Amino acid sequence: MYAFFRALVVRPVLFWWFRVKVVGLENVPKRGPVILASNHLAFIDSVVIPGVVKRPMTYLVASTYYEKSGFGGRLLGWFLRQIGQLPIDRSGGSASKASLETGLQVLSENGLIGIYPEGSRSRDGKMHRGRTGVARLVLASGVPVVPCAVTGTDRIFVPGKRLPRRGGITVELGRPLQFETVEGDYDAPRLRAVTDEIMQTVRAMSGQEYVDAYASSSRA
Numbered sequence: 001m002y003a004f005f006r007a008l009v010v011r012p013v014l015f016w017w018f019r020v021k022v023v024g025l026e027n028v029p030k031r032g033p034v035i036l037a038s039n040h041l042a043f044i045d046s047v048v049i050p051g052v053v054k055r056p057m058t059y060l061v062a063s064t065y066y067e068k069s070g071f072g073g074r075l076l077g078w079f080l081r082q083i084g085q086l087p088i089d090r091s092g093g094s095a096s097k098a099s100l101e102t103g104l105q106v107l108s109e110n111g112l113i114g115i116y117p118e119g120s121r122s123r124d125g126k127m128h129r130g131r132t133g134v135a136r137l138v139l140a141s142g143v144p145v146v147p148c149a150v151t152g153t154d155r156i157f158v159p160g161k162r163l164p165r166r167g168g169i170t171v172e173l174g175r176p177l178q179f180e181t182v183e184g185d186y187d188a189p190r191l192r193a194v195t196d197e198i199m200q201t202v203r204a205m206s207g208q209e210y211v212d213a214y215a216s217s218s219r220a
Contacts, residue, residue: 028112037134
């Protein structure tokens with residue numbers, strides 16, 4: 001279902017209507033476990049990136065998106081499942097540990113995981129401080145991290161317009177970053193250093209202004 005839906009629905013819309021431009025697609029390994037770390041400007045990022053990458057991709061999406069009521073909510077949950085996304089609980093504590101284990105399971109099966117280190121989308125278009133969950137996943141797995149910068153998705157839906165704008169979206173994929181695997185617990189400075197290196201690599205690609213505050217605490 002994933003391949004069918006992606007080929008016949010997602011990709012035609014992305015490349016015909018949105019005219020998405022892709023740079024550096026060759027930097028995504030064709031096989032083996034990979035983490036793709038991206039900035040996050042709009043919900044549609046979770047459709048655009050899996051649509052342009054040439055191999056199946058899994059995002060760990062907040063479970064609240066699957067719990068919305070009404071026809072539109074149920075349709076959204078169905079759509080996310082069709083494009084291979086997995087619901088996770090972001091409430092912290094044991095839920096965070098379960099999310100990490102889910103991610104490691106996908107990687108152990110040679111999967112490609114997409115993650116937004118900022119935790120939630122940026123409301124002001126700036127790059128915000130990354131949360132260290134991405135570093136935990138990287139250090140526990142030792143798999144390469146492909147930095148990804150998306151631009152233009154925050155300008156697609158215009159208030160008062162029925163249809164989204166055409167064109168203006170670019171997805172740039174950088175050369176994989178490699179970090180050593182760490183056994184056992186990870187100290188806070190190491191987690192922060194890995195997270196910041198990933199975020200600054202993405203920021204250099206996206207050209208965004210950096211804000212040393214979490215996106216969730218900087219709502220515009």
